Amino acid sequence: MEGEQIELSVHTFHSAIPLLRVNPLFHKSRDLLQLPKVECTHGSRKILLTCVLDMNLRQGEFALSESAAKALRLTEYTWRMPAQILPQGVRFGPLIGILSNPLWDREKRTLKQTKQLPALKRLVEAGRTHGAVCFLFRMSDVNLRSGTVRGYVLHEGRWHRRDLPMPDVIYDQLVSRKLERDPNVQEKRQALTKRYKEKFFNDGFFDKWQIYEWLKESVDVKAHLPRTVRHTTMEKAIAFLNTHSVSFLKPLHGSLGLGIARFVRQRDGSVIYEQKQKTSSVLRGKASSSERALETFRTRLKQRPYIWQEGLPLATYEHRPLDIRILMQRDHTGEWKRTKMFARVAKSGDFTSNLTAGGDAMPVDDAIAQCLPKQEQKNRAKSQIRRLSQQIVDAVEKQSGKQFGELGIDLGLDTSGKVWVIEVNSKPRKTPTTEKGRQDLVDLSFERPIRYAIYLATSTSK
Incomplete structure (x- = not known):
């Protein structure tokens, strides 16, 4: 059995001996006083202390000798923190490390504002609300030899840089993706993956071919996959274009729809193509044949890996492409839950529905009501969406051999009401506020991964 989660005020004092002082009226004090030595842990740090009474302390206050606090890497931001009284001692935390790319501003002595920082701040705040200490760190901040990490902590509304123990969960x-491919990052990632196992969750990115290979192994999911092949030669690419009236070319490692190209074959054999170059820029052209169309992409196809995907007769909303984004997350019990689900409609003239490119978000029921004329089709689509979202997360975890805390799933809907898998993302984008959606679900999307991290930290031994 795990100990009761409490919040402690921690003080330090000078002492030549590593000591822990406790208030005799605190109901757990006598349990600690009966131990010859009290084991205190903070993340990966662990020390043994002699426990003594201190009548001057209030209930819920502990005092550590400065040498003990230093050994545990407790700093001023943790003077009031969650803790558990265990049979063998005290565990401060849990300590949750959020791997990201925080940028330190030397002049201002705080973190620089980046696009991701508001979302990361919300995660750290969610940790404090639910009884954990969260901090940000870069892979370059990890010192595997000393078992420490340079972390960025939020204290009284300001970011501070502190040396911390390795966390309980990452x-x-x-x-x-550029940082992900850095050899130094990859080397440390492999070491952390080996050490933490399931306690390092959402480890790394997916590539589109890898996801396809995993999902096709599931009998339930395979029927919802559009035909997909990896790009190998120009001859095979031409054959693929000539087989399908609509084809998509997608970079293996891509996001936000960037780099995706669509090819539409006309009755006379000519091909209209368009490629998403930037969030607000689309390259368009027409070629007399599939061979000529691919000449435009020859250099790109040599520079990075791609897949080819069959274009489907997907339903549209006011003649604009749409898809359905589902955010699946594990909760505080470790069970998968559907946190958010909404339809994304491409802006007029675009062929991808990403919100960052100007697409619109709307309720799924409203989108389905507009796209599918028959009630039978509507019911079929809703049923498939619910069932398929769970089948996808099960298939990804089974085939990858990894455990995830959240997955973003993009589904397409064809004109008959059948649901198709478009993409699965291990780093679903979350924003702290919403203009059109429900703020309570936005808040929940930040709380669930942190509560899942707490569940991992406290439910099983490392």
């Missing part, structure tokens, strides 16, 4: 929120 939540991967590194959204830079």
Whole structure:
């Protein structure tokens, strides 16, 4: 049995001996006083202390000798913190490390404002609300030899840089694929993955071919996958274009719809193509044949890996493409739950529905009501969406051999009401506020991964 979660005020004092002082009226004090030595842990740090009475302390206050606090890497931001009284001693925390890319401003002595920082701040605040200490860190901040990490903590509304023990759990929120490919990052990631196992969750990115290979192994999911092949030669690419009236070319490692190209074959054999170059820029052109169309992409196809995907007769909303985004997350019991679900409608003239490119969000029921004329089709679509979202997370975890705390799933809907898998993302984008959606679900999307991290930290031994 785990100990009761409490909040302690921690003080320090000078002492030549490593000591823990407790108030005799605190109901757990006598349990600690009966121990020859009290085991105190903070993340990966663990020390043994002699426990003594201190009548000057209030209930819920502990005092540590400065040498003990230093050994545990407790700093001023943790002077009031969650803790558990265990049979063998005291565990401060849990300590949750959020892997990201915080940038330190040397002049201002705080973190620089980045696009991701508001979301990361919300995660740290959710940790405090639910009884954990969360901090941000970069992979370069990890010192595997000393078992410490340079972390960025939020204290009284300001970010501070502190040396901390390795955390109890790591939540991967590194959204830079460029950093992900850095050899130094990869080496440390492998070491942390081996050490933490399931306690390092959402570890790394997916690539689109990898996801396809995993999902096709599931009998339930396979029927909802559009035909997909990996790009190998120009000859095979031409054959794919000539087989399908609509084809998509997608970079293996991509996000936000960038780099995706759509090819539409006309009756006379000519091909209209368009490629998403930036969030607000689309390259368009027409070629007399599939061969000529692919000449435009020859250099790109040599520079990075791609997949080819069959274009489907997807339903549209006011002649604009749409898809359905589902955020699946584990909760505080470790069970998968659907946190958010909404339809994304592409802006006029675009062929991808990403909100960052100007797409609109709307309730799924409203989108389905507009797209599908028959009630039978509407019912079929809703049933498939509910069932398929759970089948996808099960298939990804089974085939990858990894455990995840959240997955973003993009589904398409064809004109008959059948649901198709478009993409699965291990780093679903979350924003702290919403203009059109429900703020309570936005808040929940930040709380669930942190509460899942707490569940991992406290439910099983490391």
